[in-house]
Amino acid sequence: MKKPEIPQNEGARIAELESYSILDSLSEDDYDAITALASEICETPISLISLVDQNRQWFKSHHGLASSETPKDYSFCAHAINEPDDVFIIEDSRLDARFSDNPLVTEEPYVIFYAGVPLVTNNGFPLGTLCVIDNKPNLLSNGQIKSLRILANQVIKLMELRKNEKLLESTLNDVRQQNEELNDYAHIISHDLKSPIRNIEALVSWLQEDYKELLDDKGKDTVGLIKANLEKMDSLIEGILKYATIDKKHSLKQKVNLSILLPEILQIMNIPEHCTINVQDKLPEIAGDKFKLHQVFQNLIDNAIKYNDKPKCMINIGFKPLDNGFEFYVEDNGPGIESQFHEKIFQMFQRLDHTVESTGIGLSLVKKIISHSGGKIRVESTVGKGSTFYFTIP
Amino acid sequence: MKISNPLSILLIEDDTIERMKFNRTVSSHPLGKQVKVQEAVNGEEALKMLKEENFIPNIIILDLNMPRINGLEFLKILKNDDILRFIPSIVLTTSSNHRDMLESYKIGIAGYVIKPLKYEDYEDRVSKLISYWSVNELVENQFITSPTI
Numbered sequence: 001m002k003k004p005e006i007p008q009n010e011g012a013r014i015a016e017l018e019s020y021s022i023l024d025s026l027s028e029d030d031y032d033a034i035t036a037l038a039s040e041i042c043e044t045p046i047s048l049i050s051l052v053d054q055n056r057q058w059f060k061s062h063h064g065l066a067s068s069e070t071p072k073d074y075s076f077c078a079h080a081i082n083e084p085d086d087v088f089i090i091e092d093s094r095l096d097a098r099f100s101d102n103p104l105v106t107e108e109p110y111v112i113f114y115a116g117v118p119l120v121t122n123n124g125f126p127l128g129t130l131c132v133i134d135n136k137p138n139l140l141s142n143g144q145i146k147s148l149r150i151l152a153n154q155v156i157k158l159m160e161l162r163k164n165e166k167l168l169e170s171t172l173n174d175v176r177q178q179n180e181e182l183n184d185y186a187h188i189i190s191h192d193l194k195s196p197i198r199n200i201e202a203l204v205s206w207l208q209e210d211y212k213e214l215l216d217d218k219g220k221d222t223v224g225l226i227k228a229n230l231e232k233m234d235s236l237i238e239g240i241l242k243y244a245t246i247d248k249k250h251s252l253k254q255k256v257n258l259s260i261l262l263p264e265i266l267q268i269m270n271i272p273e274h275c276t277i278n279v280q281d282k283l284p285e286i287a288g289d290k291f292k293l294h295q296v297f298q299n300l301i302d303n304a305i306k307y308n309d310k311p312k313c314m315i316n317i318g319f320k321p322l323d324n325g326f327e328f329y330v331e332d333n334g335p336g337i338e339s340q341f342h343e344k345i346f347q348m349f350q351r352l353d354h355t356v357e358s359t360g361i362g363l364s365l366v367k368k369i370i371s372h373s374g375g376k377i378r379v380e381s382t383v384g385k386g387s388t389f390y391f392t393i394p
Numbered sequence: 395m396k397i398s399n400p401l402s403i404l405l406i407e408d409d410t411i412e413r414m415k416f417n418r419t420v421s422s423h424p425l426g427k428q429v430k431v432q433e434a435v436n437g438e439e440a441l442k443m444l445k446e447e448n449f450i451p452n453i454i455i456l457d458l459n460m461p462r463i464n465g466l467e468f469l470k471i472l473k474n475d476d477i478l479r480f481i482p483s484i485v486l487t488t489s490s491n492h493r494d495m496l497e498s499y500k501i502g503i504a505g506y507v508i509k510p511l512k513y514e515d516y517e518d519r520v521s522k523l524i525s526y527w528s529v530n531e532l533v534e535n536q537f538i539t540s541p542t543i
Contacts, residue, residue, distance in 0.1 A: 187489065187494075191459055191491075194488045195412075195459075195488055199409065199412070201511055202513040205514065206513070227512075230511065231512075241490075
C-alpha cells in the first residue's frame with residue numbers, strides 16, 4: 001500500500017479547511033441531497049463528501065456508508081486531492097498496487113471502484129472530494145463524470161455560503177459589541193461633562209446668593225448669562241446622549257394608544273398661555289416604543305411653541321391612515337422655514353437661529369427615531385405663515 | 395419640627411464641590427442641626443470607616459462614578475455584609491443611565507436621585523431626601539450589631 005503524499009502547502013490547506021469551520025459539524029440536508037444525487041447518477045451504492053484533515057478524512061455527508069471518518073493513510077481522497085484538476089478514478093483497486101492491501105479494500109466497506117472530484121476552493125486549495133464508491137469494478141460515462149463535477153461545484157458553493165454566513169454572523173456580533181461600547185462610552189462622556197457643569201452652576205448660584213449685595217445689575221446680568229449658557233451646554237450634552245443611545249435593538253414595541261399618550265405629553269410640557277393646541281379626536285393605537293414616540297411628539301410640539309412668532313400660537317396635531325401605517329402631522333402658525341433649509345434642519349447641530357434654547361439636536365433625534373422605525377419625515381412650509389411636519393409610522 | 399435622634403449620614407462622593415453642595419444644603423435645611431454628615435471620598439475609604447472603625451450611619455448617600463471602587467461595586471460589598479446590609483443606601487448621581495439604575499435597585503438601594511443641573515433644584519431634591527429620612531424609623535447601631543436579635 002502506498003500512503004497518500006502530503007500536498008504542498010499542507011499547512012495553508014489545513015488553515016483554509018479550518019476557515020470553513022465545517023469539520024465535525026452536524027449533517028445537513030443540503031449536503032446529503034448532493035451525495036444521494038451523486039450515488040443515483042453514477043449508479044454506485046456509496047457517495048461521500050470527504051474532507052481531508054491532518055490525520056483523517058472526515059465526511060460531511062456519507063451516503064451508503066455508516067462511518068463518518070477514516071484514517072488519512074487509507075484515504076483514496078487524500079490521493080485524489082494531489083491532482084486538484086482531475087477526476088481521480090480507480091476502476092478496480094485490487095489491481096492497483098497503491099490500494100490492493102488497503103484495509104478499506106480488503107475489508108468492509110470493500111472500496112473496489114472509486115471516482116472522486118477534488119473540492120477546490122476559490123483560493124485554489126483542494127479540501128477533499130465528492131466521491132462515489134462501489135464494491136465491484138465499475139466505470140463512469142462521460143456524462144456521469146460531468147455530472148459529478150457539477151455536483152462537486154455545488155458542494156463548494158454550499159461551503160462558501162456557509163463561510164460567508166459565519167463571517168456575517170461574527171461581523172454582526174462585532175458591530176453589536178461596538179454599539180454597546182459606544183453606548184456606554186456616550187454615557188460616560190456625558191457624565192464626565194455634566195459633572196463640572198453642575199459644579200459651575202452651584203458655584204455661580206452661591207456667588208449670586210452670597211454676594212447679592214456686592215453685585216451690581218451688570219454683574220447680576222453676567223451671572224444670569226453664565227447660567228443660561230450652562231443650561232444650553234447641559235441640554236446639548238443631554239441631546240447628544242439621547243441621539244447616541246437611540247438604537248433599533250433595544251426598542252420596546254408595544255401597543256401605544258396615542259389618544260392617551262398625547263394628553264400625557266401635553267400635560268408635562270410647559271404650554272404658554274398664548275398657545276392653543278388642537279389634537280384631532282380619536283388618534284389611532286399603533287405598535288411602537290412609547291418612550292420614543294413621546295420624544296418625537298414632544299420635540300415637534302416643543303419646536304412649534306419655541307419658535308412661534310405670532311401673538312396667538314396655534315398648533316394642530318392629527319393623522320391620516322395610509323395603506324400600511326399612519327401619517328401624522330404637527331402644524332404650526334410660526335415663522336415658517338425657507339425651502340432651502342427643509343433638508344438641513346434634520347441634520348445634527350444645524351440651527352436656523354441662535355437663541356440660547358436651540359441646540360440643533362431635536363429634529364435630528366426625531367428623524368433618527370422615525371427612520372429607525374421604518375418611517376419618513378418631511379416638512380411643508382410657507383414663510384411667514386407656518387410649517388407642518390409630516391411623519392409616517394408603518 | 396422635632397426628631398428624636400440626629401440623622402447620621404455617610405456621604406460617599408469624590409468631588410469636592412459636590413460635597414460642598416451637600417453640606418450647604420444640609421445646613422440650610424430646617425433640621426440641619428440634627429443631621430450629622432460624615433464624608434468619604436471613595437468606596438474604599440467608606441468601607442474602611444464602616445468595617446474597621448465600626449462607624450454605622452443611619453443612611454448612606456453615594457455617587458456611582460467614583461475612582462477605585464465604584465458605586466455599584468461598593469453596594470455589592472455592602473449588601474453581602476451581615477451588618478452593613480441593613481443600612482439604607484441612596485444613590486445620588488448625574489448618571490441617568492437606565493442600566494445603572496436597574497442594577498442599583500437590583501442590588502438593593504433605597505433610592506436613586508439624579509443630580510439636576512441647577513443648584514436650586516438640587517437643594518430641593520436633597521432637602522426632601524433629608525426630610526424623608528428624618529421621619530423614617532432607622533436601624534440603630536447597637537441594634538444591628540447586637541447578637542440577641
